Amino acid sequence: MRLEEWTSPVGKRRVLARLDPHERRRYDRAAAVAFPAPRLGPAVFGSPSRTQSMAIERRRWRSAVRARVVGASRILISDVEACYPSIGERAIRMAATSSGGDPAPLLRALRTYRDIGGQGIPLGPTGSALIADVVLALADDAARTAGCAPVRWVDDVVFAGDRDAVARASRAWREALIELGLREHDGKRTTDAIRVLGSPETVSGRGIMRGT
Numbered sequence: 723m724r725l726e727e728w729t730s731p732v733g734k735r736r737v738l739a740r741l742d743p744h745e746r747r748r749y750d751r752a753a754a755v756a757f758p759a760p761r762l763g764p765a766v767f768g769s770p771s772r773t774q775s776m777a778i779e780r781r782r783w784r785s786a787v788r789a790r791v792v793g794a795s796r797i798l799i800s801d802v803e804a805c806y807p808s809i810g811e812r813a814i815r816m817a818a819t820s821s822g823g824d825p826a827p828l829l830r831a832l833r834t835y836r837d838i839g840g841q842g843i844p845l846g847p848t849g850s851a852l853i854a855d856v857v858l859a860l861a862d863d864a865a866r867t868a869g870c871a872p873v874r875w876v877d878d879v880v881f882a883g884d885r886d887a888v889a890r891a892s893r894a895w896r897e898a899l900i901e902l903g904l905r906e907h908d909g910k911r912t913t914d915a916i917r918v919l920g921s922p923e924t925v926s927g928r929g930i931m932r933g934t
Contacts, residue, residue: 723834723844739835739844746847752827753849756818760856763866765790768875769851786873787880794882796913798892802858802877802899803907806850807842809857813902817856828853851876861898868894 723745728738741749767783770776791797802808811829818825835844843850858877865871865881870891872879879895881888896906 723838725838725840736845737840738846739840741844741847745834746849749828749831749844749847750849752831753852756814756823756825756828757821757852757856758823759821760852760859761820761863762855762859763862763871763874765871765873766855766859766862767873769855770848783873783875787882790873790880790882794884794888796881796883796885796888798881798888798911798913800879800881800892800911801907803905804842805854805858805877805904806845808904809842809854810903813857813904814853816902817853817860820860821856857902857904860902861895861904864898865891865895 723742724740726738726740728736765786767779767786811825814825814828818828832843843853854876858874862871862874868890869887870881870883872881872891872895874880881892881895899905
């Protein structure tokens with residue numbers, strides 16, 4: 723395993739983890755053991771662990787968000803700060819308990835990544851997308867129980883609906899993140915109206931994928 727610096731098309735610097743085929747298989751198997759029955763809501767999009775056609779996934783995302791925002795009295799968009807680097811042992815254990823899995827093999831597999839300077843879970847492998855989805859599903863569940871489940875693209879979320887329900891749900895989502903050892907990105911939280919949704923690859927400064 724090795725780490726490589728990478729700059730995204732929008733100028734964000736990231737550290738990618740490169741796994742050889744054996745390491746990748748071991749990591750993916752460990753993630754599957756930790757989360758044998760992942761519980762994800764119907765409004766979760768963008769994971770390469772489940773998606774073969776990102777073009778179709780983008781259309782599904784836009785459709786889901788548009789359906790939510792029609793007639794909504796409140797629209798709130800946000801995301802998780804440093805999502806992958808923040809996912810640690812506590813979050814993995816909580817998500818594995820929810821999924822009925824064993825986190826021990828995954829935690830062992832992650833030691834190699836952390837030994838070479840990585841934080842949280844590695845960016846790049848599809849197994850990490852599964853881990854992040856299952857962890858964030860716990861925050862989704864908390865928001866749903868509070869009255870308004872988010873529409874989520876990886877860690878970018880949209881809450882839309884009744885003003886009070888959105889307020890309760892976004893607060894529950896934020897508190898659930900804290901319990902998991904993560905936190906909301908305060909600088910990307912906004913209640914601006916979403917006018918036209920575009921490609922999820924076009925990331926605005928407010929953390930939601932939209933076009934012009």
